[in-house]
Amino acid sequence: MALTPLMSSTAVVLMAFAAAAAVALHPAVAAVSYDRKALVINGRRRILISGSIHYPRSVPEMWPDLIQKAKDGGLDVIQTYVFWNGHEPVPGQYYFEGRYDLVQFIKLVHRAGLYVHLRIGPYICAEWNFGGFPVWLKYIPGIRFRTDNEPFKAAMANFTAKIVNMMKSEGLFEWQGGPIILSQIENEFGPLEWDQGEPAKAYASWAANMAVGLNTGVPWVMCKEEDAPDPVIDTCNGFYCDYYTPSKPYKPMMWTEAWTAWYTGFGIPVPHRPVEDLAFSVAKFIQKGGSFVNYYMYHGGTNFGRTAGGPFIATSYDYDAPIDEYGLLRQPKWGHLRGLHKAIKLCEPALISSDPVVISLGNSQQASVFRSSSGYCAAFLANYDSESSARVTFNGVHYHLPPWSISILPDCKTTVFNTARVGVQTSQMTMERVGGFSWQSFNEEITSSNDESFTTVGLLEQINVTRDNTDYLWYTTYVDIGQDERFLQNGQSPVLTVMSAGHSLHVFINRQLIGTVYGSIEDPKLTYTGNVNLWVGSNTISILSVSVGLPNVGEHFETWNAGVLGPVMLNGLNEGRRDLTWQKWTYQVGLKGETLGLHSLSGSSLLEWGEVPQEQPLMWYKAFFNAPDGDEPLALDMSNMGKGQAWINGQGIGRYWPGYKAYGDCSDCDYRGTYNETKCQTNCGEPSQRWYHVPRSWLNPTGNLLVVFEEWGSDPTGISMVKRTIGSVCANVFEMQPSMRNWHTKENENSKVHLLCDFGKKITKITFASFGTPRGVCGNFSEGSCHAHKSYDPFEKKCIGQQRCSISVVPEVFGGDPCPGTMKRLAVEAICG
Ligand code: GAL
Numbered sequence: 001m002a003l004t005p006l007m008s009s010t011a012v013v014l015m016a017f018a019a020a021a022a023v024a025l026h027p028a029v030a031a032v033s034y035d036r037k038a039l040v041i042n043g044r045r046r047i048l049i050s051g052s053i054h055y056p057r058s059v060p061e062m063w064p065d066l067i068q069k070a071k072d073g074g075l076d077v078i079q080t081y082v083f084w085n086g087h088e089p090v091p092g093q094y095y096f097e098g099r100y101d102l103v104q105f106i107k108l109v110h111r112a113g114l115y116v117h118l119r120i121g122p123y124i125c126a127e128w129n130f131g132g133f134p135v136w137l138k139y140i141p142g143i144r145f146r147t148d149n150e151p152f153k154a155a156m157a158n159f160t161a162k163i164v165n166m167m168k169s170e171g172l173f174e175w176q177g178g179p180i181i182l183s184q185i186e187n188e189f190g191p192l193e194w195d196q197g198e199p200a201k202a203y204a205s206w207a208a209n210m211a212v213g214l215n216t217g218v219p220w221v222m223c224k225e226e227d228a229p230d231p232v233i234d235t236c237n238g239f240y241c242d243y244y245t246p247s248k249p250y251k252p253m254m255w256t257e258a259w260t261a262w263y264t265g266f267g268i269p270v271p272h273r274p275v276e277d278l279a280f281s282v283a284k285f286i287q288k289g290g291s292f293v294n295y296y297m298y299h300g301g302t303n304f305g306r307t308a309g310g311p312f313i314a315t316s317y318d319y320d321a322p323i324d325e326y327g328l329l330r331q332p333k334w335g336h337l338r339g340l341h342k343a344i345k346l347c348e349p350a351l352i353s354s355d356p357v358v359i360s361l362g363n364s365q366q367a368s369v370f371r372s373s374s375g376y377c378a379a380f381l382a383n384y385d386s387e388s389s390a391r392v393t394f395n396g397v398h399y400h401l402p403p404w405s406i407s408i409l410p411d412c413k414t415t416v417f418n419t420a421r422v423g424v425q426t427s428q429m430t431m432e433r434v435g436g437f438s439w440q441s442f443n444e445e446i447t448s449s450n451d452e453s454f455t456t457v458g459l460l461e462q463i464n465v466t467r468d469n470t471d472y473l474w475y476t477t478y479v480d481i482g483q484d485e486r487f488l489q490n491g492q493s494p495v496l497t498v499m500s501a502g503h504s505l506h507v508f509i510n511r512q513l514i515g516t517v518y519g520s521i522e523d524p525k526l527t528y529t530g531n532v533n534l535w536v537g538s539n540t541i542s543i544l545s546v547s548v549g550l551p552n553v554g555e556h557f558e559t560w561n562a563g564v565l566g567p568v569m570l571n572g573l574n575e576g577r578r579d580l581t582w583q584k585w586t587y588q589v590g591l592k593g594e595t596l597g598l599h600s601l602s603g604s605s606l607l608e609w610g611e612v613p614q615e616q617p618l619m620w621y622k623a624f625f626n627a628p629d630g631d632e633p634l635a636l637d638m639s640n641m642g643k644g645q646a647w648i649n650g651q652g653i654g655r656y657w658p659g660y661k662a663y664g665d666c667s668d669c670d671y672r673g674t675y676n677e678t679k680c681q682t683n684c685g686e687p688s689q690r691w692y693h694v695p696r697s698w699l700n701p702t703g704n705l706l707v708v709f710e711e712w713g714s715d716p717t718g719i720s721m722v723k724r725t726i727g728s729v730c731a732n733v734f735e736m737q738p739s740m741r742n743w744h745t746k747e748n749e750n751s752k753v754h755l756l757c758d759f760g761k762k763i764t765k766i767t768f769a770s771f772g773t774p775r776g777v778c779g780n781f782s783e784g785s786c787h788a789h790k791s792y793d794p795f796e797k798k799c800i801g802q803q804r805c806s807i808s809v810v811p812e813v814f815g816g817d818p819c820p821g822t823m824k825r826l827a828v829e830a831i832c833g
Contacts, residue, residue: 015154031175032182034233038291038352039116039219041174041181045352048343050077050117051298052257055105055128056086057317058301060098061697062327063105066114066299069323074341075335077181078109079117079256079294081124082163085134086307092161099304102163103170110172110179117256117294118167119184120211122159125809127313129265129306131552135468138558145558146192148199148206149258157210160185164214172755175217185211186258188224188237192555201227208232237296239273239675242284251532254290257296258282260333260370261320262677265312265521266657268679268690269664272320275333276405276672279340279419281675286344287368287380289356293338299323302693305652306471306645309501309547311562312521314689315654320370325693326633326724328429332395334423346410347378356380361392365401369412377412388671389823400823403673403736409767420671421734425755426778430727431635431691436720437623437706440609444618444709445592446511446542447474453588459581461501462545462563470590473541475564477585479533485574488536494572496541498528501561504643506617506711509533510540513617516712520550520662524562532570541568541580544618546711548655578821591709593620599647599707611744617713623706625721627699632723634699637692641719642712649705651698658687691722726758728767730778730829735771735809755795756804757832764833765801766795771814774827781827790815795828 031042038045051070058066070078086100096102109116112709123146124132137143143151164183174176185736186207193200204222208229211220221233227245228234236244237257244674246253248756260278262271300319318325322334329335344351353372355748361367364385371377383390383401390401394409401407405420453474462473483646498507500517502524507515509532545564566581597603598620609622628634636646642659645652662683669680708716731753757763768774769791773784793812799805809826819823 025813031343034252035217036252036626037289039181039254045075045291046346046700047286047348048076048115048293049074049344049349050079050292050294051075051322052079052192052294052296053299054083054297054301054317055102056083056099056307057303058099058299058431059326059695059697060101060104060450062695064109064112066323066327067109067114068335069329070298070505071112071114073298073322073338075114075298075346075430077115077117078298079119079295079296080105081119081121083128084122084123084159085128085130085707088134088159091134091136096166096523103166103172105178106167106170108174114179115174116165116172116179117182117184118180119187119256120160120163121184121187122156123187123520125187125553127303127309127317129309130468131557132548133558135463135550138463139256143558145556146186146189146203147196148202153206153210154245156207159661159725161209161214164216167216173217180216182221183211183216183218184221185232186225187220190224190226190234192224193227195555205229209644221254221256230366231693235292238331238723240281240284241290241507242288244406250290253284253285254292254553255290256292256294258285258675259320260295260297263300263319264314264316264688265310266314267312267520267662268688269662269666269678269829270320270688271677271681272669272680272682273553273675274669274680275336276420276671277675278333278423279336279407280404282337282340283380283408283419284382286347286351287356287382287406288643291351295322296320299327300464301325302654304654306549306655308549308655309523309552310521311547313521313549313550313552314655315692316689322387324429326635328633328724329427331427331729334425336422337425339417340408340419343408343410346416347408349374350376350378350410359394361394362390365390365392367392367394367417371412379409379412381407381415384754385426389581389768393512402782411570423733423752423754424731425753426730426732427725428727428730428779430670431637431722432725433637433720434628434634434723435625436717437625439612439621439716441612441616442593442598442607442609442620442622443613443616444620446618447476447588448594450588450592453586455586456586457582457584459564459566459568459585461561461565461585462547463561465563465587466547466589468547468550470594471547472589472594473545473563474588474589475545475585476588477541477568477580477583479534479539479541479570479578481582482537482574483536485536487572492535492572493531493533494570496530496532497567498526498543498570498572499567500526500545502526503562506544506546508540508542508544510535511542513713520677538647542661548657563806585599590636593709598622598709600650600707604705604707612716615713615715615722617711619710621708621710621716623716625704625706626702627696627704628723630722630723631696632725634696635722635724636706637690637720637722638692639687639690639718640714640716641710641716644708644710646709648694648698649700656689656692658690659714660688661685662688694721726761726832728779728829728831729755729757730781730827731755732774732778732808732827733825734812735824735826753807753809753828754804755799755806755828755830759803761803761832763799763805763830766792766799766828766833768827768829769795770828771809771811771817771826772824773822774825776827776831781829786822786824788814788818789815791826795830799830
């Protein structure tokens with residue numbers, strides 16, 4: 001056996017001994033501590049699998065089920081940020097109810113027997129409005145965010161202490177018998193520190209000391225913060241973290257964000273990450289000695305109301321996570337990771353008590369072996385080749401490794417899991433239409449003045465005026481046109497140019513919409529240029545500037561602007577160009593419908609609503625409906641709409657923007673090779689988000705109010721309610737290796753096909769089955785050149801009429817080997833009914 005050049009076997013044994021001794025010496029000091037190998041809970045090093053579930057991104061009624069599904073998926077820990085702007089909407093006025101009932105969420109996790117990693121931040125990034133900061137924070141005199149600034153530090157210390165004290169008084173830290181084993185202060189500050197130097201360094205060390213001074217009794221982490229001062233642990237975030245080494249040799253290797261895919265933005269395609277690659281990245285991290293992995297996100301959920309950050313972050317925060325936005329299992333992702341977690345747990349005794357010894361098995365193949373003095377042995381066999389599979393010999397036994405994959409051998413002999421062999425089924429989800437709505441309308445006023453409007457010289461920054469209480473700000477000015485203007489005769493109408501810092505705007509001349517423009521996730525700035533029809537006398541120019549979420553990341557994002565900052569120019573008059581920038585402008589914050597509270601039952605009932613007009617911009621629509629029967633998750637199909645917001649019974653469903661089509665590359669995606677967020681995308685040329693989650697718990701059996709504010713003039717009659725259900729289920733599995741056939745344990749499920757329908761449904765039809773070299777993906781399989789003629793038989797026999805069935809993927813089951821010498825797989829698709 002060759003040893004890694006990094007470490008001799010004596011060193012490994014000595015270090016393991018030293019670590020074990022350290023653990024034994026201090027068990028009573030703190031219930032949760034750490035050493036160089038792992039977090040230590042009640043004297044025991046632990047390999048911990050964690051997943052992010054953000055409590056305000058679902059509804060409390062969903063929490064128990066989400067947590068249970070996380071537990072069933074093999075998680076030990078739930079990680080969440082704390083959402084400051086949700087908890088302190090007004091300075092000193094706190095809110096911890098409904099979706100913001102943090103204590104209840106943590107108690108539910110505890111009840112399920114899981115731990116909590118509480119990322120207090122209070123800067124959280126997270127594609128959440130303003131990175132979690134309340135907007136009022138920006139208006140504290142002299143403030144600068146996230147630097148050595150006294151007003152900022154005072155506010156941050158105050159909120160952090162508030163949360164820590166709340167957790168203590170509820171008895172939620174581990175030493176109190178609660179579930180919190182870990183906290184986080186700040187978020188990915190390291191990269192900013194690089195750019196900003198001294199004041200940033202001073203701030204980072206202040207933040208760490210402030211946190212430690214709160215005596216939580218559990219360790220603090222600072223993610224992406226190489227010089228996290230002791231005893232704070234620096235951790236890694238990324239698609240892969242196997243390259244990462246903790247900044248100090250006595251700190252454990254922890255991965256606080258293993259990205260399960262990426263967020264969705266309006267105007268960009270939807271990212272997906274193949275589970276084979278995600279599992280590969282996690283196995284690789286553990287194989288390098290990592291002991292804590294958190295999936296970001298395990299359930300992504302929804303940015304309800306106006307909570308999405310940005311600008312341009314979509315309402316769906318699905319993240320292609322193992323539990324989908326609606327709270328359903330995403331298969332095969334959830335199931336395959338569950339298999340991975342089981343395999344890792346089988347290795348835990350070896351992992352926590354030894355360091356890996358790396359043995360070369362070929363050019364791109366390696367074994368990492370964990371052998372403890374007490375006799376445990378676990379091995380990870382890796383094939384880093386992104387093209388070809390490999391046959392390797394380890395301890396005298398042959399193993400077949402698919403490309404870009406890792407096999408896990410908890411006894412150093414038996415493969416119980418390979419990251420690229422996905423044995424669990426795929427579920428094809430469908431959105432089944434359950435009904436439409438009958439609508440009434442209310443015309444938003446295209447105007448600029450009411451009691452609260454004001455007039456001033458020049459253009460004002462939008463958030464300074466709205467304080468982000470609304471997306472909408474009207475900018476209105478007047479232009480006098482004399483009778484002698486030549487354009488009145490020659491028909492060459494003047495050109496209006498409006499420059500805005502973002503994020504979207506509509507231009508009206510004399511109350512007629514003449515144009516709509518919007519920025520993009522890469523660049524929120526925009527310019528409107530167009531010909532305008534002006535009449536003799538006074539003309540009204542009204543610009544409705546619309547924000548689409550405040551920035552959540554970037555250097556001093558609190559200073560970034562939105563709204564019409566100019567110049568605003570009119571070209572083509574007798575005088576040439578007239579600069580409107582420094583004229584008098586009248587400002588109106590928000591829409592009339594917002595002031596009237598049209599989204600709510602009380603507000604909407606005070607008015608007369610009319611018929612639905614044709615293509616009228618800035619319209620409010622309302623409809624009443626009864627809750628669809630059943631318990632499947634619900635969504636609104638908004639595919640025919642332009643842009644706006646929607647509410648159900650007064651609760652904000654979120655911003656919708658199907659009118660913004662996704663631009664990008666959606667070509668085929670292969671799990672093999674290094675992943676990045678643009679590698680595997682869908683929805684190119686289509687809306688980035690078509691469906692908008694309607695939590696069942698927001699509905700009454702009858703008489704629910706749906707209100708939509710549509711900016712672009714789209715017809716609401718195309719909106720429908722849909723149910724999310726499993727359409728068909730598929731499996732696509734490699735044949736069982738001969739070396740594994742005689743090995744029977746419960747964990748060896750990788751080379752069996754399992755089909756499972758939802759509760760109450762049965763397999764009614766096998767629409768495809770091929771053992772050989774089938775092609776395509778679920779919903780679109782076809783036979784390859786090799787196909788066993790009895791491929792359908794075992795399924796017809798064992799599966800039809802059943803809720804679940806399992807079939808071994810070995811040639812005998814399908815009438816013999818159709819192409820000896822070729823690596824075969826089985827693809828099958830079944831309908832549940
Ligand atoms: C990380 C950040 C998270 C989230 C993620 C992208 O860098 O810490 O809060 O923003 O990126 O989804």
